[in-house]
Amino acid sequence: MRRFPCFRGLTLAVVVLLPIALPAVDTNFHNAPDSAKALKDPVEGQPQAMEEGRRLYARNCLSCHGKNGQGSGNVPSLADAKLDSVPAGEVFWFITKGSKKNGMPSWALLPERQRWQIVTFVRSPELLKAAANRHPPAPGGTAASLKAPPPQPPFADFRYEKPGTTRKITVNDLPQPYATKSAESGADVVARPANVWPIAPAGFKVEQYATGLDSPRLLRTAPNGDIFLAESSAGRIRVFRGLTSDGKPEQMQMFASGLKRPYGIALYPPGKNPQWMYVGNTNEVVRFPYRDGDLKASGPSEHIADLPATGGHWTRSIEFSPDGKKMFVAVGSESNDDDTDTNPQEKNRADILEFNPDGSGMKVYAYGIRNAGGGLAIHPQTGELWCSVNERDALGDNLVPDYITHVQEGGFYGWPWWYIGAHQDPRQTGKHPELKDKVIVPDVLLQAHNASLQPTFYEGKQFPAEYREDIFAAEHGSWNRSVRAGYEVIRVPLHQTGHASGEYEDFVTGFVLPDGGVWGRPVGITVASDGSLLVSDDGSNSIWRISYTGQ
Numbered sequence: 001m002r003r004f005p006c007f008r009g010l011t012l013a014v015v016v017l018l019p020i021a022l023p024a025v026d027t028n029f030h031n032a033p034d035s036a037k038a039l040k041d042p043v044e045g046q047p048q049a050m051e052e053g054r055r056l057y058a059r060n061c062l063s064c065h066g067k068n069g070q071g072s073g074n075v076p077s078l079a080d081a082k083l084d085s086v087p088a089g090e091v092f093w094f095i096t097k098g099s100k101k102n103g104m105p106s107w108a109l110l111p112e113r114q115r116w117q118i119v120t121f122v123r124s125p126e127l128l129k130a131a132a133n134r135h136p137p138a139p140g141g142t143a144a145s146l147k148a149p150p151p152q153p154p155f156a157d158f159r160y161e162k163p164g165t166t167r168k169i170t171v172n173d174l175p176q177p178y179a180t181k182s183a184e185s186g187a188d189v190v191a192r193p194a195n196v197w198p199i200a201p202a203g204f205k206v207e208q209y210a211t212g213l214d215s216p217r218l219l220r221t222a223p224n225g226d227i228f229l230a231e232s233s234a235g236r237i238r239v240f241r242g243l244t245s246d247g248k249p250e251q252m253q254m255f256a257s258g259l260k261r262p263y264g265i266a267l268y269p270p271g272k273n274p275q276w277m278y279v280g281n282t283n284e285v286v287r288f289p290y291r292d293g294d295l296k297a298s299g300p301s302e303h304i305a306d307l308p309a310t311g312g313h314w315t316r317s318i319e320f321s322p323d324g325k326k327m328f329v330a331v332g333s334e335s336n337d338d339d340t341d342t343n344p345q346e347k348n349r350a351d352i353l354e355f356n357p358d359g360s361g362m363k364v365y366a367y368g369i370r371n372a373g374g375g376l377a378i379h380p381q382t383g384e385l386w387c388s389v390n391e392r393d394a395l396g397d398n399l400v401p402d403y404i405t406h407v408q409e410g411g412f413y414g415w416p417w418w419y420i421g422a423h424q425d426p427r428q429t430g431k432h433p434e435l436k437d438k439v440i441v442p443d444v445l446l447q448a449h450n451a452s453l454q455p456t457f458y459e460g461k462q463f464p465a466e467y468r469e470d471i472f473a474a475e476h477g478s479w480n481r482s483v484r485a486g487y488e489v490i491r492v493p494l495h496q497t498g499h500a501s502g503e504y505e506d507f508v509t510g511f512v513l514p515d516g517g518v519w520g521r522p523v524g525i526t527v528a529s530d531g532s533l534l535v536s537d538d539g540s541n542s543i544w545r546i547s548y549t550g551q
């Protein structure tokens, strides 16, 4: 029934009257209009389209529909042979539109060409074959990978994440490309079992601040203590105010809606009395008027600047320099590792861009940063811009490390030709030798494929003094690693120097079950006005509150 949900609206009697063997010839897939059937797949049968479709599937669809298209929970299988009998145009129509209320996103923002490539791939016999050959379902990757030998430190995976454990990855630890195979182990998110809860270091307590949210993403605390949240797929910004005695917000309201995949939120000017809220939609920066106390935007959004948005990494984070003169916007790459010289769609991507706050004067502030769209932050004392970066995939389990670093103006961070200093990407051999010695080694190397998202500086007073001005960051978790890594909140101790030593620490863990099933995925992080830490999680659709009790 899932395949033709329009039946759900009919009475059982009607369904029973249909002869069993008769295909439902006049039922369009998910009620697609008749015009959809006539859409022709412009890339059908092209081997290159299959290849691209496979890659795009892994990036966009695998996390829900599974590595082999097998589906899980309420996510239907795409590999049960039915899709190939559905006209390509109807599948194209459905993925373009999505089915938001049932949890299938709209993919209208992917370029049309890419949507057709995905359609080609999901309707091909390849998924079907993969499903037939697949091992018994094992949410953490394969059962074998869970029994894999312990990782060689400094590398780690979820089985060994433990609050308080310090790690340090250096350039000398990097393996050769392809030292291990490129794995696919996306997070098939499962429900949180009732007795499972995030785990924090001794002396800290974790409470559920809010739940039932719609894919909660970036968090931002306003000077008056209000907490803003981007619900990107729902296109809106929510706001929370106050705290009840059992640790929940006293008020919750929709600040703005109808936005195009909003992610970054920044108040302007910096300081105690902001007048505007800037929002990074996937294709533009907009701003709303903002006054202390607003729970709802008092006026419509104003367009500030266009951003490149042809698909791929879609989050856009925003920060202002402490003097309010510059606006920084991180725009991730379209692709995993396309040569930017030959793919014009990569122009002004994999960069941190700089603008005047009115949107004029765009220039590239730092480049070769594959995707810092997940998070920027300004150090409260030094005023330096820092970022959290997702590095590239498909070179093996421990390459290329994600990272957190302060950003040098004009700095080159390697992508796509180089990585972590003078290491050439094997897919770009021989290119840009003149850049080899320019590649900056970032401050803190994280586990490869961690999907490091929002960072924040701890400016609160509640945690012990040693935490003051340390970085906390949300690690969304890997798909391209044989045993999962990430799925945790980390701490980057700066020891009150303003500089990183390369170390980081597991801080809040426990979002992956022992069998590898993922129930939680940290995305956004902010310090509340009482000094507790709030962490959004788009696996369980919650916000967690971590406070220090000393017990």
Ligand code: HEC
Pocket (backbone or CB within 6 Å): 002, 003, 004, 005, 057, 060, 061, 062, 063, 064, 065, 074, 075, 076, 077, 078, 091, 094, 095, 099, 102, 103, 104, 105, 107, 118, 122
């Ligand atoms: C956030 C999870 C999620 C992601 C990501 C996702 N899907 Fe879905 N998908 C769903 C859910 C849930 C449904 C069921 C929707 C319904 O029945 O209305 C669905 C349904 C579908 C269907 C209809 C299947 C059927 O038998 O009815 C197709 C086709 C599909 N998805 C393709 C894709 C493709 C292609 C991508 C990637 C571009 C993708 N999905 C990404 C959750 C997801």
